[in-house]
Amino acid sequence: AAMISSLDESVGRILGTLDELGIAERTIVVFTSDNGGVGGYIREGLIGARDVTDNAPLRHGKGSYYEGGIRVPCIVRWPGVVAGGSASGENTIHVDLYPTLLAAAHAPAPRQELDGESLIRLLHDPAASLPRDAVFHHFP
Numbered sequence: 001a002a003m004i005s006s007l008d009e010s011v012g013r014i015l016g017t018l019d020e021l022g023i024a025e026r027t028i029v030v031f032t033s034d035n036g037g038v039g040g041y042i043r044e045g046l047i048g049a050r051d052v053t054d055n056a057p058l059r060h061g062k063g064s065y066y067e068g069g070i071r072v073p074c075i076v077r078w079p080g081v082v083a084g085g086s087a088s089g090e091n092t093i094h095v096d097l098y099p100t101l102l103a104a105a106h107a108p109a110p111r112q113e114l115d116g117e118s119l120i121r122l123l124h125d126p127a128a129s130l131p132r133d134a135v136f137h138h139f140p
Contacts, residue, residue, distance in 0.1 A: 015077075028104055029077040030097065035070055035137075038062045063139060070137055078104070081123055088126035091135045092119060 011031065018024040037053035038061050055061050055068035062069050074092060076082050095116035102109055103118045121128045 025079045028101070031073065031075040032094065032097075033072040035062055035072060037068070065137065065139070076119075076123060078123060083126075086126045088122055088128075090122055090126075090128070090130055092122075092130070093135045093137075096130075 015024065015029070018027050018029070037055050043054060043056065044060055053061070058066070058068035058071055060066040060068040064070075093116065095114075096119050097116065099109070099114045099116045099118040100120060100123075103120045117130045117132060119130070122130065
């Protein structure tokens with residue numbers, strides 16, 4: 001609870017600073033995280049597991065293929081583009097951020113092929129879909 005409170009306070013300070021600088025309306029803010037918390041294993045009946053956190057109601061945690069190990073928040077604040085309170089169930093992955101920010105900045109794409117897909121259409125319309133069949137994860 002203390003970490004959530006601290007995070008909330010810190011995000012508030014960032015947004016407040018953007019307001020003070022007069023650039024909030026032309027700044028994209030992206031909040032995301034890594035691949036799930038460590039935990040949920042004891043709840044799943046794994047003997048000898050040591051949970052630090054629990055990703056309930058998601059199954060398992062970091063290092064697993066279940067949602068508790070791969071599902072993370074991705075919150076985007078982009079005034080005039082992303083409607084407040086909107087949400088999408090489309091699967092995305094961190095490599096989508098680079099092509100998305102390139103497109104948002106109207107910057108030229110590099111010559112190499114990018115692994116991610118631009119999320120621009122999804123940010124404009126949460127009901128939109130991305131042109132791919134799957135998102136792949138690798139756990140060595």
